[in-house]
Amino acid sequence: MTPTITAFERSPDGGKGLARDTRVRWALEEVGQPYEVRLISFQAMKEPAHLALHPFGQIPTYEEGDLVLFETGSIVLHIAERHAGLLPGDANARARAIMWMFAAVNTVEPPILELVTARILESDKPWTRDRLPLVMDRVRDRLKQLSARLGDADWLDGAFSAGDLMMVSVLLRLRASGILNEFPNLVAYVARGEARPAYKRAFQAQLAVNSESQ
Amino acid sequence: MTPTITAFERSPDGGKGLARDTRVRWALEEVGQPYEVRLISFQAMKEPAHLALHPFGQIPTYEEGDLVLFETGSIVLHIAERHAGLLPGDANARARAIMWMFAAVNTVEPPILELVTARILESDKPWTRDRLPLVMDRVRDRLKQLSARLGDADWLDGAFSAGDLMMVSVLLRLRASGILNEFPNLVAYVARGEARPAYKRAFQAQLAVNSESQ
The missing domain is CATH 3.40.30.10 (Glutaredoxin)
Incomplete structure (x- = not known):
């Protein structure tokens, strides 16, 4: 169907x-x-x-x-x-791929959404210029942790999975901010996702x- | 084990x-x-x-x-x-229960996290008094939609599931704000969760x- x-x-x-x-x-x-x-x-x-x-x-x-x-x-x-x-056959590896899907939407995306909100919905507010660096630092903290875990691996846990698909999709929302460029291994990770046919x-x-x- | x-x-x-x-x-x-x-x-x-x-x-x-x-x-x-x-046996009902798990952490929790951040991490900032009503309205918008979908049902989709477990857990974080009280069916929903042995x-x-x- x-x-x-x-x-x-x-x-x-x-x-x-x-x-x-x-x-x-x-x-x-x-x-x-x-x-x-x-x-x-x-x-x-x-x-x-x-x-x-x-x-x-x-x-x-x-x-x-x-x-x-x-x-x-x-x-x-x-x-x-x-x-x-999109999911490994091994039961534990499958559970970890699903874990990365949740990490993408529940740990990495919320501060990114907050940044998008600050830059778009609150762009005309008097506090936004002073507040934006704080919001960017919260995104940076998460990216630093994600970058440390990824290291020089191609994907988050072995072969490409639905976890990477979700994480790359979430990180793509950051491109306009320039923050991603502070983490070369995440830039390369996103590029590997975008290069997939x-x-x-x-x-x-x-x-x-x-x-x-x- | x-x-x-x-x-x-x-x-x-x-x-x-x-x-x-x-x-x-x-x-x-x-x-x-x-x-x-x-x-x-x-x-x-x-x-x-x-x-x-x-x-x-x-x-x-x-x-x-x-x-x-x-x-x-x-x-x-x-x-x-x-x-x-925690998950229904029927395949479609199971997919919907998992959908509500994701809705809890990716749609309902992010504005709640933003409110928690505003009230705690940014409590001493000069903008917080003026900004808080905007953040609360974003939470309110989500709750209004969730309340409309729940209606007078006990749980989000038939019997209690992992989707309700996650949604009730996320809504509990709002109790201190008082916003939940504007939606009596959500108050009752959370109370049903808390009443479970x-x-x-x-x-x-x-x-x-x-x-x-x-």
């Missing part, structure tokens, strides 16, 4: 890979699962029909027969559990939507 | 259920799995021996033979996958540690 995902009709970043459907497209491309895309406007995201699928009024959603999922972590895990290629296909598919809609 | 978790030697909240080991204790109590606890000081959390287990220098960790996990979401999921009681045992076990160490 071909799943259907939702994505922005017009992505705030113009389709440069930062909208969260990229993560789901990437996972589907890694495992070779074709999918349909239903584009949705900002206005429609807040209307009852979409809220019935996604109570928080966001994208992406994932529909497959009777199953409706939101939350990129759970969608990527669902895909990874049903296809080979499946990522490139996902990125191009998202970019094509946004090019068409301009 | 009896797993070992780590927990604060002295919890910042005095053992009132807000430290993240509560979630793991609760899951272990729900499934009836005995466990050992190794207490750790703030200083030891940042030292190499603990960083080898948890690269972000936090608690809890979970050790079971050769397996070492951190991230409460992944630990609770690991427990839920190996024991009955497994939660009570987890809470008491954590409180006992902190009472002893005073």
Whole structure:
């Protein structure tokens, strides 16, 4: 059964890979699962029909027969559990790959979201100039710890997994800030993710939507 | 094999259920799995021996033979996958329970963390009085959506699951702010979680540690 995902009709970043459907497209491309895309406007995201699928009024959603999922972590895990290629066969290694998925969204992404909020939603506030360095330091603390753990390995725990897919996706949101450049091994890690053919296909598919809609 | 978790030697909240080991204790109590606890000081959390287990220098960790996990979401999921009681048997319902675990840590918890940061880490900053209402509104927006989805149901999707365990745990962090009281169905939802015998045992076990160490 071909799943259907939702994505922005017009992505705030113009389709440069930062909208969260990229993560789901990437996972589907890694495992070779074709999918349909239903584009949705900002206005429609807040209307009852979409809220019935996604109570928080966001994208992406994932529909497959009777199953409706939101939350990129759970969608990527669902895909990874049903296809080979994103989770190791060994039980302990599999648990650790899932651990890195949670680390991406619950430990590394929150300070990054706070930085995005400070730079965008609070950009016009009088405190933002003085506060931004504190927020950046909180991101830096996390990256320092992640960088120390990664060391000179290619991926976080052995072969590429759904954990890396989520972590690279989260780190990509930092590119505009320049902070990532302070950690050369994380820059190289993100570049390895972006170099994967499946990522490139996902990125191009998202970019094509946004090019068409301009 | 009896797993070992780590927990604060002295919890910042005095053992009132807000430290993240509560979630793991609760899951272990729900499934009836005995466990050992190794207490750790703030200083030891940042030292190499603990960083080898948890690269972000936090608690809890979970050790079971050769397996070492951190991230409460992944630990609770690991427990839920190996024991009955925390995930439904139906495949789609199981995927949705995991979806709510991710929603708890990636959609509901980040604005709550931002509020905790504003109230604690930035309490002495000149901007905090003016900024706090904005942060509280961001939490409120999420709670409004969550409250709308929960409606008058007991749990988020049918029977109690690991998704509820994580969501209740995240919402508990809001109690001191008073915001939760604006959403009576969420107050009742959290109370149902706290009324579970497994939660009570987890809470008491954590409180006992902190009472002893005073």
